[in-house]
Amino acid sequence: DQQVKQNSPSLSVQEGRISILNCDYTNSMFDYFLWYKKYPAEGPTFLISISSIKDKNEDGRFTVFLNKSAKHLSLHIVPSQPGDSAVYFCAASSSYKYIFGTGTRLKVLA
Amino acid sequence: GAVVSQHPSWVICKSGTSVKIECRSLDFQATTMFWYRQFPKQSLMLMATSNEGSKATYEQGVEKDKFLINHASLTLSTLTVTSAHPEDSSFYICSATLDRPGTEAFFGQGTRLTVV
Numbered sequence: 001d002q003q004v005k006q007n008s009p010s011l012s013v014q015e016g017r018i019s020i021l022n023c024d025y026t027n028s029m030f031d032y033f034l035w036y037k038k039y040p041a042e043g044p045t046f047l048i049s050i051s052s053i054k055d056k057n058e059d060g061r062f063t064v065f066l067n068k069s070a071k072h073l074s075l076h077i078v079p080s081q082p083g084d085s086a087v088y089f090c091a092a093s094s095s096y097k098y099i100f101g102t103g104t105r106l107k108v109l110a
Numbered sequence: 111g112a113v114v115s116q117h118p119s120w121v122i123c124k125s126g127t128s129v130k131i132e133c134r135s136l137d138f139q140a141t142t143m144f145w146y147r148q149f150p151k152q153s154l155m156l157m158a159t160s161n162e163g164s165k166a167t168y169e170q171g172v173e174k175d176k177f178l179i180n181h182a183s184l185t186l187s188t189l190t191v192t193s194a195h196p197e198d199s200s201f202y203i204c205s206a207t208l209d210r211p212g213t214e215a216f217f218g219q220g221t222r223l224t225v226v
Binding site: 034036041042043044045046049089091093097098099100101102103 | 114116144146152153154155156159201203205214215216217218219220222
């Protein structure tokens with residue numbers, strides 16, 4: 001049973017445009033959500049997070065939106081840059097346990 | 111951010127042997143560490159939660175006798191893959207948190223295990 005899902009395995013975006021990565025979850029007990037970026041053969045690096053009491057958090061080019069009623073969160077990257085090309089994982093947490101989504105491979109085209 | 115170091119970064123072993131992977135929190139204490147496994151082109155699968163001073167909590171479907179976890183101190187957790195087989199070949203990643211709600215998990219660099 002996949003508690004955290006990323007339904008788009010891949011996404012291609014032109015440089016300078018907006019990248020929108022989506023994530024859905026099923027467990028209403030999750031209270032903290034995160035986005036990680038991962039390159040092959042490396043551990044994930046933290047990008048941005050949001051608490052369940054908020055609906056938006058912004059950090060530079062990255063903004064995370066949370067829709068609790070829909071159990072949906074999204075990551076917006078604007079403007080997208082070629083260096084953003086990587087696999088992005090969303091994660092949901094409760095009681096310090098982190099459950100990851102299946103990942104979306106983002107490719108930013110120059 | 112906090113640093114988590116994982117060692118070794120890659121290892122090749124023969125079938126039937128055991129391999130130990132270390133995960134250290136370098137600049138903070140971590141009561142809880144997590145072990146993940148990633149198959150090619152797939153998500154990070156949580157294997158177990160490592161608790162300092164007590165037994166690890168394994169996720170459903172993960173063999174506890176196969177994947178031995180020891181969290182002997184607040185800065186070190188180890189994962190031992192026992193009697194390794196080629197199907198155990200994978201990328202193993204550990205993470206640790208600051209033991210405060212609403213904080214991110216910090217990940218090690220990962221260990222590529224190849225069993226031949």
